[in-house]
Amino acid sequence: MSTTRDAADALKFPILIGDIGGTNARFALLLDAFAEPKTFPVVQTADFPTLDAAIQTAVLDKTSIQPKSAVLAVAGPVDGDEIDLTNSPWVVRPRQLIAELGLEDVIVLNDFEAQALAISSLPEKSREAIGGGVPHEGASRAVLGPGTGLGVAGLVRARRMWIPVAGEGGHIDLGPRTARDIAIWPHLKTIEGRVSAEQVLCGRGLVNLYDAICAVESKEPVFTTPAEITEAAINKRDAQASEAVELFAVYLGRVAGDIALVFMARGGVFIGGGIFQRIIPILKAATIREAFEDKAPHRALLAEIPLYVVTEPLAALAGLATFARTPRFFGLETTGRRWTAA
Ligand SMILES: Nc1ncnc2c1ncn2[C@@H]1O[C@H](COP(=O)(O)OP(=O)(O)OP(=O)(O)O)[C@@H](O)[C@H]1O
Numbered sequence: 001m002s003t004t005r006d007a008a009d010a011l012k013f014p015i016l017i018g019d020i021g022g023t024n025a026r027f028a029l030l031l032d033a034f035a036e037p038k039t040f041p042v043v044q045t046a047d048f049p050t051l052d053a054a055i056q057t058a059v060l061d062k063t064s065i066q067p068k069s070a071v072l073a074v075a076g077p078v079d080g081d082e083i084d085l086t087n088s089p090w091v092v093r094p095r096q097l098i099a100e101l102g103l104e105d106v107i108v109l110n111d112f113e114a115q116a117l118a119i120s121s122l123p124e125k126s127r128e129a130i131g132g133g134v135p136h137e138g139a140s141r142a143v144l145g146p147g148t149g150l151g152v153a154g155l156v157r158a159r160r161m162w163i164p165v166a167g168e169g170g171h172i173d174l175g176p177r178t179a180r181d182i183a184i185w186p187h188l189k190t191i192e193g194r195v196s197a198e199q200v201l202c203g204r205g206l207v208n209l210y211d212a213i214c215a216v217e218s219k220e221p222v223f224t225t226p227a228e229i230t231e232a233a234i235n236k237r238d239a240q241a242s243e244a245v246e247l248f249a250v251y252l253g254r255v256a257g258d259i260a261l262v263f264m265a266r267g268g269v270f271i272g273g274g275i276f277q278r279i280i281p282i283l284k285a286a287t288i289r290e291a292f293e294d295k296a297p298h299r300a301l302l303a304e305i306p307l308y309v310v311t312e313p314l315a316a317l318a319g320l321a322t323f324a325r326t327p328r329f330f331g332l333e334t335t336g337r338r339w340t341a342a
Helices: 051-058 094-101 111-118 179-187 203-216 226-234 239-263 274-282 285-293 299-303 315-325
Strands: 015-020 024-030 069-074 105-110 127-129 141-146 150-158 161-166 269-271 307-310 338-340
Touching: 015 051, 015 111, 015 315, 024 051, 024 315, 051 094, 069 111, 069 315, 094 105, 094 338, 105 111, 111 141, 111 150, 111 161, 111 315, 141 239, 141 274, 150 239, 179 203, 179 239, 203 226, 203 239, 226 239, 226 274, 239 269, 239 274, 239 285, 239 299, 239 307, 274 307, 285 299, 285 307
Parallel strands: 015 069, 069 105, 141 269, 269 307
Antiparallel strands: 015 024, 105 338, 127 307, 141 150, 150 161
């Protein structure tokens, strides 16, 4: 059973923070309210049988600091005392973490809440603008992150707090817009007949898009992983891989524009996640920007909204750290998601 303590109740330092994706897990320790987080090397979830083993090996065995609390963000719905991860066999058991790691308090959030927390205070050096637009300081923001899946969240400003809104926005429909799209769409693998955004805008989605382009061109696909496709595109070794990466960015710009409309995100739309960071050198900003703004009858509105790529790989950890230090600045409901030692 989780307790009903409020998020505004301060956590005791040192605080272990963790961003646990389907592929990678990133950890840091927060010694006090002012120190920079002490980060640890990124680990692959597949390399450890359990989360507890990963924390023990990747963090606790590397330091003499004993955390008193933990704030973990996981890719999966947080319900109950056993939290399954969507794309990994790990199960998060907060009661077990408290008993075995000597913690007093554990908060488990959704990974896209963490991305939303990250964009509340992302420094300029950790982002790169795609085209124009001017951020409105007190306005809402939004974040999209293609990784193992496609995460989407809004960050709404109300009552002098930031309120992360993490839904399932990665599963909205993605439709064709250009003649080229119309040629490609029939070849995309669907989910129960739908081309959802996540069918295209994530690691396996990039492979889906590449395969569809090969089918249109009557070419046998030569690559099977997202990394092979981006590597071939970066080195200009393969026309279909290059087009797949270019269209991936265009479609992401298109969905980012939709999300901007949903949240009226005059504070900016941010693209996070590992894949986009890897393809920054070959991104064509003008075509992504055009896809973002192509939203009649609201083109003028979109033209004012900034679009950013998050360039800091540990942005979510920084967001979790900001929350862990000052939970009262965030409207985050932790009922059923905060566990305390008896
Ligand atoms: N060089 C690369 N180019 C493109 N995609 C890659 C590359 N390397 C890994 N990927 C893909 O990126 C995805 C993992 O994304 P990311 O690095 O953001 O991990 P993650 O944080 O665990 O993701 P998530 O939080 O969505 O589960 C996987 O689908 C992987 O196949």
